[in-house]
Amino acid sequence: MPKMKTHKGAARRFRVSGSGKLLRMKRHSSHLRRKKPRSVTRTYSDTVTASASSRKKVMKLVPGLNK
Numbered sequence: 293m294p295k296m297k298t299h300k301g302a303a304r305r306f307r308v309s310g311s312g313k314l315l316r317m318k319r320h321s322s323h324l325r326r327k328k329p330r331s332v333t334r335t336y337s338d339t340v341t342a343s344a345s346s347r348k349k350v351m352k353l354v355p356g357l358n359k
Contacts, residue, residue, distance in 0.1 A: 299353035306342065306350050308357050314342040314350060 307315050318338050325333050342350065351358050 296355045298356060302350055302353040303356070306354065306357065309341075314347050314357075315339045316342045 305316055309315050316339065318336055318340060325336070
């Protein structure tokens with residue numbers, strides 16, 4: 293049986309918090325950021341918890357996350 297390959301796109305987008313929650317960044321992180329006010333661009337850098345239904349899919353794509 294060959295080794296599982298990590299899906300690199302998912303590995304860059306998701307990470308696991310200390311308590312085990314799946315975290316992702318907010319959308320629209322870099323599109324036309326220069327023209328927007330600072331207060332708006334600051335909200336783009338927030339991390340939010342991913343939905344519980346997507347956890348199973350992401351863990352299958354990135355086997356290194358479930359430590």
